[in-house]
Amino acid sequence: MIIGVPKEIKISENRVGLTEAGVRQYVSEGHTVIVEKDAGVGSGISNEQYEKAGAKIIDTKKEVYAKADMIQKVKEPLPDEYELMKENQILYTYLHLAAEAKLTKVLCERKVKAIAYETIQLDNGSLPLLTPMSEVAGRMATQIGAFYLQKDHGGKGILMGGVTGVKPAKVTIIGGGVVGTNAAKMAVGLGASVTILDVNTARLEYLDDIFQGRCMTLFSNAKNIEDSVKESDLVVGGVLITGHKAPTLVSKEMISSMAKGSVVVDVAVDQGGCIETCRPTSHTSPTYEVDGVIHYCVPNMPGVVPRTSTYALTNVTLRYGSMIAAMGVEDAVAKSPALLKGLNVYGGHVVYEPVARDLHMEY
Ligand code: NAD
Structure with missing residues (x-):
């Protein structure tokens, strides 16, 4: 061939x-x-x-x-x-x-005979050809969030880990799969206060186990998302229902409830995004603002590493x-x-x- x-x-x-x-x-x-x-x-x-x-x-x-x-x-x-x-x-x-x-x-x-890497799926439900790029994008999501939270990059001016005697940043991660877990690893590593939401309780148990209390797990429903997003400095969107368009989980009203200078990184933008105000951006112009909240929605994040x-x-x-x-x-x-x-x-x-x-x- x-x-x-x-x-x-x-x-x-x-x-x-x-x-x-x-x-x-x-x-x-x-x-x-x-x-x-x-x-x-x-x-x-x-x-x-x-x-x-x-x-x-x-x-x-x-x-x-x-x-x-x-x-x-x-x-x-x-x-x-x-x-x-x-x-x-x-x-x-x-x-x-x-x-x-x-x-x-x-x-x-x-x-054309079109085979999509992201829907090749093993019996256990895992997506072996999506996983490595989700690891990359998940880890980048936290780095990028930390960057845009700086005042000189338009953010509210908060350090992810805080310092002695001062609160750390609050990070909400919606979707605790590969993207979410990797975003959480980086955020926990930087000392942020991290909450992960997922609908899969087995996954929440797993996350609870591996993070050993260093991040909070919450069942993903509208109320928990609303409360968590409102208080967050950084929200990372990492949900996936394999092959489908992403569900809209964070509404425009929830975004408006966030303090100005907060940041959202919708990694799920390649499947349409899970944040209502998300629209695809590019590496040359990666962000825009809605109600003072910085949105980063690049569909090919790993392209720059x-x-x-x-x-x-x-x-x-x-x-x-x-x-x-x-x-x-x-x-x-x-x-x-x-x-x-x-x-x-x-x-x-x-x-x-x-x-x-x-x-x-x-x-
Ligand atoms: P995954 O299947 O490992 O994880 C998705 C998680 O979302 C699962 O744990 C699932 O239970 C959870 N979920 C589903 N519905 C939910 C809901 N209503 N509330 C909360 N959680 C919910 O998928 P992944 O590999 O982490 O990928 C996530 C998304 O990131 C995909 O759309 C993927 O294509 C995308 N992605 C984007 C980039 C980029 O550059 N922007 C790179 C890699 C992956």
């Missing part, structure tokens, strides 16, 4: 779909890997390193899409790439289609990529129920039920 790796074009997206180690593995399995010129530069991988690993460097994105049987990338294709995708081409990347009606339509029209993220991503994508390259999509999904859940569009139809339902499309 010919595997094509285009350069990412989303703003400040420095990750790339495959490391040089990944190229080496595909080549050793008998495949051809073509990489768009300079695709790896943002992640510190030169064209020469790719060539040394056995890839061919191709000058244009257009040529990569034209030649490849499978496109392996990081973020969803942007409008400039829509025309380049061809019938029966395999697209293996993050897609988040429940928040992307236009792209879903294009993938159907062009009869590519040296960490690119390697973490290839570590988890390669296993399923290898199966697809060896067997083709049809046999690979027949063999792996986890991979079958990743298949979102096939033969001109949405074949992943949560996306079809959220976008009111035929399934």
